[in-house]
Amino acid sequence: xxxxxxxxxxxxxxxxxxxxxxxxxxxxxxxxxxxxxxxxxxxxxxxxxxxxxxxxxxxxxxxxxxxxxxxxxxxxxxxxxxxxxxxxxxxxxxxxxxxxxxxxxxxxxxxxxxxxxxxxxxxxxxxxxxxxxxxxxxxxxxxxxxxxxxxxxxxxxxxxxxxxxxxxxxxxxxxxxxxxxxxxxxxxxxxxxxxxxxxxxxxxxxxxxxxxxxxxxxxxxxxxxxxxxxxxxxxxxxxxxxxxxxxxxxxxxxxxxxxxxxxxxxxxxxxxxxxxxxxxxxxxxxxxxxxxxxxxxxxxxxxxxx
Amino acid sequence: xxxxxxxxxxxxxxxxxxxxxxxxxxxxxxxxxxxxxxxxxxxxxxxxxxxxxxxxxxxxxxxxxxxxxxxxxxxxxxxxxxxxxxxxxxxxxxxxxxxxxxxxxxxxxxxxxxxxxxxxxxxxxxxxxxxxxxxxxxxxxxxxxxxxxxxxxxxxxxxxxxxxxxxxxxxxxxxxxxxxxxxxxxxxxxxxxxxxxxxxxxxxxxxxxxxxxxxxxxxxxxxxxxxxxxxxxxxxxxxxxxxxxxxxxxxxxxxxxxxxxxxxxxxxxxxxxxxxxxxxxxxxxxx
Numbered sequence: 001x002x003x004x005x006x007x008x009x010x011x012x013x014x015x016x017x018x019x020x021x022x023x024x025x026x027x028x029x030x031x032x033x034x035x036x037x038x039x040x041x042x043x044x045x046x047x048x049x050x051x052x053x054x055x056x057x058x059x060x061x062x063x064x065x066x067x068x069x070x071x072x073x074x075x076x077x078x079x080x081x082x083x084x085x086x087x088x089x090x091x092x093x094x095x096x097x098x099x100x101x102x103x104x105x106x107x108x109x110x111x112x113x114x115x116x117x118x119x120x121x122x123x124x125x126x127x128x129x130x131x132x133x134x135x136x137x138x139x140x141x142x143x144x145x146x147x148x149x150x151x152x153x154x155x156x157x158x159x160x161x162x163x164x165x166x167x168x169x170x171x172x173x174x175x176x177x178x179x180x181x182x183x184x185x186x187x188x189x190x191x192x193x194x195x196x197x198x199x200x201x202x203x204x205x206x207x208x209x210x211x212x213x214x215x216x217x218x219x220x221x222x223x224x225x226x227x228x229x230x231x232x233x234x235x236x237x238x239x240x241x242x243x244x245x246x247x248x249x250x251x252x253x254x255x256x257x258x259x260x261x262x263x264x265x266x267x268x269x270x271x272x273x274x275x276x277x278x279x280x281x282x283x284x285x286x287x288x289x290x291x292x293x294x295x296x297x298x299x300x301x302x303x304x305x306x
Numbered sequence: 307x308x309x310x311x312x313x314x315x316x317x318x319x320x321x322x323x324x325x326x327x328x329x330x331x332x333x334x335x336x337x338x339x340x341x342x343x344x345x346x347x348x349x350x351x352x353x354x355x356x357x358x359x360x361x362x363x364x365x366x367x368x369x370x371x372x373x374x375x376x377x378x379x380x381x382x383x384x385x386x387x388x389x390x391x392x393x394x395x396x397x398x399x400x401x402x403x404x405x406x407x408x409x410x411x412x413x414x415x416x417x418x419x420x421x422x423x424x425x426x427x428x429x430x431x432x433x434x435x436x437x438x439x440x441x442x443x444x445x446x447x448x449x450x451x452x453x454x455x456x457x458x459x460x461x462x463x464x465x466x467x468x469x470x471x472x473x474x475x476x477x478x479x480x481x482x483x484x485x486x487x488x489x490x491x492x493x494x495x496x497x498x499x500x501x502x503x504x505x506x507x508x509x510x511x512x513x514x515x516x517x518x519x520x521x522x523x524x525x526x527x528x529x530x531x532x533x534x535x536x537x538x539x540x541x542x543x544x545x546x547x548x549x550x551x552x553x554x555x556x557x558x559x560x561x562x563x564x565x566x567x568x569x570x571x572x573x574x575x576x577x578x579x580x581x582x583x584x585x586x587x588x589x590x591x592x593x
Contacts, residue, residue, distance in 0.1 A: 021495045032408035039463015040430050043441035058444045120332045128524025130542040142357025262436045285437040292432040
């Protein structure tokens with residue numbers, strides 16, 4: 001009886017809060033929803049529709065089925081951009097996470113000046129991609145001009161240049177996440193390991209690492225999606241140069257990544273390629289969404305284990 | 307005893323070594339920015355060949371690059387700075403206000419429509435900008451949202467996902483009893499929100515605000531596609547435009563402009579460093 005009463009009160013109380021709010025829909029939810037509709041829902045749905053169309057402007061689109069997708073798959077520059085992006089994403093993922101973890105580990109050892117180091121390492125993360133690209137193109141060209149070459153002349157310079165640039169930008173960011181993870185490892189676990197006679201290395205492998213696994217998963221996927229979505233830095237550092245001309249007259253921008261390839265297909269080439277560009281954008285979306293879904297699964301299963 | 311002393315000095319020595327190593331790495335870390343500063347005082351001709359030497363003698367041009375950069379390319383740089391500031395401040399304010407209100411509504415009403423909205427917000431976080439960029443810029447054009455004063459609506463729309471998601475998560479952790487008490491005391495929803503809920507949202511406000519400021523200030527592609535570029539530019543667009551549109555680029559002027567555009571970021575970072583690092587970490591863990 002008492003239990004019942006309590007429940008009743010709770011229901012009336014919460015509807016006491018809810019009902020007046022519900023009436024205020026135009027003030028609370030409508031502005032955001034309207035903007036969200038203009039800025040996301042409508043462009044997204046229209047984008048999917050247009051990927052099945054041939055069009056020059058959005059108003060005169062004609063439905064052509066899967067043609068755009070077939071063209072996108074047959075586009076050598078798109079396939080090259082995919083391979084290049086995947087290679088870059090994996091290389092940068094490994095380097096960024098290794099260095100960031102090392103720095104985070106060193107910075108949680110109670111050294112003097114930890115705060116200053118943290119401040120310095122995090123700073124490049126605040127600078128925008130375009131500016132970063134020009135800063136580093138100046139530096140790389142300063143080095144390479146001594147050997148009478150430039151970052152725009154060789155694919156491998158462009159690749160490693162981008163890796164160095166992104167390491168500089170992202171290491172501090174991942175380091176912050178790793179520091180948070182390392183600080184949440186229970187101190188008594190560490191003490192127990194020391195009492196049991198574990199060496200520093202053994203403690204790291206068997207006690208610390210399993211406990212920071214959630215942070216590692218987050219950082220891995222963050223750097224992977226960042227790698228795939230990279231645009232500004234790619235545009236500013238090399239803009240896809242050097243170009244390679246194929247036998248059939250098409251050209252491949254050898255340092256062009258997926259996002260830039262889509263952009264160039266939209267705005268660079270013939271107006272008739274816009275449908276193909278939109279199809280590429282849909283494929284790109286599916287790829288990024290798939291990575292995010294896998295991440296969701298990975299973090300969920302980790303949570304169950306704990 | 308002496309052995310213990312021995313190990314203690316040993317670990318101290320190791321710590322010293324690590325500190326020295328980290329100091330060296332930090333110096334390397336700051337180098338690129340110092341080089342930009344150094345080269346911004348250097349004559350354009352020497353930047354490419356003598357990028358690593360100090361601007362001495364012939365190479366030194368004083369503030370020349372800065373003066374040239376400000377008026378370079380028939381569009382005053384200060385105008386771009388002003389537009390960047392307007393867009394960033396108005397958009398961030400709009401996003402914080404509207405999405406916090408929307409998130410409270412979604413979390414408290416919890417109807418079917420609210421649930422759909424919530425899942426759409428979450429879904430929008432995984433959609434890359436390239437997916438919607440063409441249709442979005444066309445939509446913005448046809449609705450006359452292509453000025454710095456109306457582009458915040460686009461930012462609100464495209465940025466609503468992450469902001470609402472973070473706010474909803476926080477609102478759900480707030481005890482309902484406080485709002486009930488306010489309702490009993492005769493507060494309507496508006497007063498309850500602004501006088502009771504909003505103050506409690508402050509930590510999330512700061513995190514979201516910092517994420518949005520960093521995104522919008524540095525954003526290049528969205529304003530580039532949406533804004534009417536003949537009339538309006540932002541800092542990233544301006545720098546890209548100078549680099550891209552001239553045969554022989556004046557690197558000196560560009561270095562000067564980069565310095566000018568980084569200074570506000572550094573000042574912002576130094577003044578609220580604690581919140582920035584916290585906010586960014588919170589955004590990463592949730593997004």
